[in-house]
Amino acid sequence: MDKKIGIVGLGLIGASIALSLRGKVGEILAVDRDKEVLSIAMDRKIIDRGSTNPEEILRDADIIIFALYPGDIINYILEHKSIWHQDQILMDVAGLKGELVSRIQEELPDVEFVGTHPMAGREVSGIRGAREELFLGSNFIITPTDRNSSDGLVIVRELANTLGVKNIFEMTPVEHDALVAYTSHMPHLLALALVGAYREGSEKIVGRSFLDATRVANINEKLWSELFLMNKGPLVEEIDKLIGELTIFKEKLDNNDKIGLEEKMRTIKAIKERIDK
Template identity: 30%
Template sequence: MKNLQQITVIGMGLLGGSVTLSILRSLNGVKAVGYSHRESTRNRARELCIASEIADDMNEAVKGADIVILATPIYTFERIFKEIASSIKPGAIITDVGSTKVLPHRWGEKIFSKDVAYVGSHPIAGSEKSGVDYARDDLLVGAKCIVTRKKKTNEEAVKTLVQFWAALGSRVSVMSPAEHDRIFGSVSHLPHVVAVALVNASNFEQLKYAGKGFIDTSRIASGPSNVWSDILLSNTSNTARGIDRMIKQLSTIKEAIEKDDQRKLANLLEKARTKRAELIDYKISKKELL
């Protein structure tokens, strides 16, 4: 960490812009370089002083960088890895903020030379909002961040990234990319699918009568469709298994309702209420909820 001089972030949306702002706030003397393929985004990032420097060329942006972070949709990673591979300096660390990890590890291992380390990262931070205008320097403070490694992943690079995300205020855990994708298939990707299905299950005339509970439950369906289609298609088996489990749960509830089985229905509702209460207590104890 003490040798870091430049960190480059490719992608100046909510999360990418928040990372560069967090670097400026937390890592004194480290140059934060940002890049976006859209000229309008680059200009807006300059207006907002999102980074030390906003580059107009992606390869120029990564030259000299000690860490390069991709904050773009997942299915752009392979192409970007190939484009920047010849401009990355030996010893650099490549990471990303994507929500799935098995595919990025596969691409990184295939594309980068042995003197460049790919390590996965997934800050659990963000909102349904998107775009550089919503970036903020405290988005990562108190948030979980998963760093992913395989058996052959450079251990020093892993340690550096753990320290980097911790320096930005995140609570860091390390796991394999396969474990990451299994977990987040259940607790992140499946909820998004459910929120989408919930909204699409009613017509707009019905939705006009929705209360705060519906708005809260369906909030994540407002996420960018291009980002979320990439996430779901890059974690297909885990997401599909989650959908199967959800269908089974819905079928059980449906059966209890159809059979007018009040005891079974009450038990299902109480089980969920109790489990969620335990989850809230745990999150509060870990200072993950106020």
């Protein structure tokens, strides 16, 4: 595509987007508050122009991608609202969409803002963790609302395809956040809870099931506290569902109900097969 792409935030995701788009778009313009990060990006030729000052650079962009922490994206877009104009598409790549999309679309009704969530990441952060192939074969969610134009959505889909994603799914921002509470926040919370319930001496006999279940417990606590709190409603609902499941198992154990346990496990295996397909 021949569009000029602006990227705000050259962390893992922002810099990986730049790497993935390099040579495939009109121009890559980037803003980061860290001069060293900008000079790495220029030296490695993953961006065409960079600045710490958004005024200088973002007016020229056709599509602007915000790759900051979710809370920071809202503040950033609202603080710099004099920059955005009607020929631009603004999109974010945060892992939560509900509050973010509705706040921005309400406060800036004349700007085209599209919420997206590329389902890709790594356990390392920052521009040094960036990978050109990060989005190859991954899933990409777009959360359109009736404030979006069909032209805008077509361009965002084209951009996602340029990143090399495998599937593009559309859903509402609210549906997205409910699914993320289940598929991402709960695995992280369970990893934390399991380590939190630590039993002395366990390190002698931890095996693969424990290590896999707790892999993500080594967490960026500032980001994840923010994510959990921004998605509090759906997350608390999922916690209650999970406690409900544990309680069912506990009751069957208390009743020595072997048949019931086997039935429950068979039902769960059938769901698991459907998810894995």
